[in-house]
Amino acid sequence: MADYQSLYRLSHKLDADELKWERERRLHSPGVVFLDFPVGENKLFYVITPELAAAAERVYALDREVRGIEADMPPIGATLCLRALSMGNAVSSNTIEGVHSSRREMEDGFIANSARAKKTVKYVGLAGFYERVFVKGQLPKMSLEGIRTIFDEAVAPNIAAEEQPDGRLFRAEPINVYGTGQRILYRGMHPEKKIVDGLETMLGEWERPSSTRLVAALLGHIMFELVHPFYDGNGRTGRLLMAVELSTILSRFSALAFAGRLEEKRRDYLREFRELERPFNLGEATGFLIFLLDELGNSMEDFLGEIREKAGDFKNLHAHLRDSGVGVIVRYDLGDNEKTILELLAWGNLAGLSQGVELRAVADIEGAPRNWRTIRGALDCLVEKGFAEITRQRPLFVRLSSQAENALMGSLE
Incomplete structure (x- = not known):
């Protein structure tokens, strides 16, 4: 001072x-x-x-x-x-x-x-x-x-x-x-x-x-x-x-x-x-x-x-999820819609939102699906594969599972 x-x-x-x-x-x-x-x-x-x-x-x-x-x-x-x-x-x-x-x-x-x-x-x-x-x-x-x-x-x-x-x-x-x-x-x-x-x-x-x-x-x-x-x-x-x-x-x-x-x-x-x-x-x-x-x-x-660290992680995460050769994508056969939702949930995790993010925020991601059935179907797929957890029903809030956090966030280190 x-x-x-x-x-x-x-x-x-x-x-x-x-x-x-x-x-x-x-x-x-x-x-x-x-x-x-x-x-x-x-x-x-x-x-x-x-x-x-x-x-x-x-x-x-x-x-x-x-x-x-x-x-x-x-x-x-x-x-x-x-x-x-x-x-x-x-x-x-x-x-x-x-x-x-x-x-x-x-x-x-x-x-x-x-x-x-x-x-x-x-x-x-x-x-x-x-x-x-x-x-x-x-x-x-x-x-x-x-x-x-x-x-x-x-x-x-x-x-x-x-x-x-x-x-x-x-x-x-x-x-x-x-x-x-x-x-x-x-x-x-x-x-x-x-x-x-x-x-x-x-x-x-x-x-x-x-x-x-x-x-x-x-x-x-x-x-x-x-x-x-x-x-x-x-x-x-x-x-x-x-x-x-x-x-x-x-x-x-x-x-x-x-x-x-x-x-x-x-x-x-x-x-x-x-x-x-x-x-x-x-x-x-x-x-x-x-x-x-x-x-x-x-x-x-x-x-x-x-914020420098978070901004770098955001950029690396996007590249990671869009690389079809990355192990987690190949192993679980994740499609583009599933990857888009995973990206949203990972952003929420990096931002520090413990209860996740509202699923309708998917619409704010460039190139994301706009049809609710498509979005919900992709989420159900992620939940079934153990990558996402629903924390609230109304409105629908979702967060990364510990499995997804270890697989995705660990790759940024």
């Missing part, structure tokens, strides 16, 4: 005169940007420093690499990876807030959403949001009403009735935000008029950035959490909004990979919020922005290592 220290931290290291000089230097820097957004008795501001600019440029450079690998992946492979990454993002975001959710529960939510199941299925609303926005790329238009709609769809179903918003759009009563040991991190804005004003400033920053759109996306996240418009679910909603905004700037893969990193850095993440509101800090967000940019870049580096 770039070595930029907050004024609050420096207040423990510098004497009074040195601290005063550093405050004045930052407040009157040519790169200072003030926003009409209150942080205690101060206004939110940040300084466009060399450290901040370098951290942002690193993110842009890494995203170009992510997009290059994504472009080489088959569409169905990219779709399945986005779905798996969405599940991981949702679980990590819950964990940051101390909300336990398993990968299996999240996968069940995605399956229930695919089946258009009742909203009583846990996480089906959240899964539907991820599927529409991050998998299919249908990004919502941001507005005050849009924020409430996202909360109602993706977060509210898993929040207690007494914690639901009771104002026109947001909460009507004051709230304190607690950290570990029940220490108050900061106090959310109040009354609702101030909540609305704060969120309008956030939306204005996203629409008309004070510097770059990338910095604005992260700055907006900081603003949202300081506003804290709901009684519960603010962290999850705020990270969803940040991921949506990042998806307008970066690859959806890059945007989704971030939550896992913030889960790992949860203590540092919460500490940055706590320090931002300290009176000695004067409302400066520079250090917090550099922290977020650095960790976003780190999450992308980690993801690049994983």
Whole structure:
């Protein structure tokens, strides 16, 4: 992480005169940007420093690499990876807030959403949001009403009735935000008029950035959490909004990979919020922005290592299945339709979908059969030969058997 220290931290290291000089230097820097957004008795501001600019440029450079690998992946492979990454993002975001959710529960939510199941299925609303926005790329238009709609769809179903918003759009009563040991991190804005004003400033920053759109996306996240418009679910909603905004700037893969990193850095993440509101800090967000940019870049580096391996495996798998001389193809006399379904199931396996993939996704593979009887007949053949297992009937979900996994995936090593 770039070595930029907050004024609050420096207040423990510098004497009074040195601290005063550093405050004045930052407040009157040519790169200072003030926003009409209150942080205690101060206004939110940040300084466009060399450290901040370098951290942002690193993110842009890494995203170009992510997009290059994504472009080489088959569409169905990219779709399945986005779905798996969405599940991981949702679980990590819950964990940051101390909300336990398993990968299996999240996968069940995605399956229930695919089946258009009742909203009583846990996480089906959240899964539907991820599927529409991050998998299919249908990004919502941001507005005050849009924020409430996202909360109602993706977060509210898993929040207690007494914690639901009771104002026109947001909460009507004051709230304190607690950290570990029940220490108050900061106090959310109040009354609702101030909540609305704060969120309008956030939306204005996203629409008309004070510097770059990338910095604005992260700055907006900081603003949202300081506003804290709901009684519960603010962290999850705020990270969803940040991921949506990042998806307008970066690859959806890059945007989704971030939550896992913030889960790992949860203590540092919460500490940055706590320090931002300290009176000695004067409302400066520079250090917090550099922290977020650095960790976003780190999450992308980690993801690049994983996606490079998956992209290579996808390419090798396709060649393997289309080679009629490969032992597994010859030994079991697999035809083109069986190979197409095997390819789909193997992609699901590589993406990390434990319950497999919906069979109708076969239609998304170039050259695949479109007739359902043909597809189902090929699946029945694979099940009979021990290469596929049906995990759900409605909708029909299928995964590789352990036999197929050993035969196909082992050949990629």
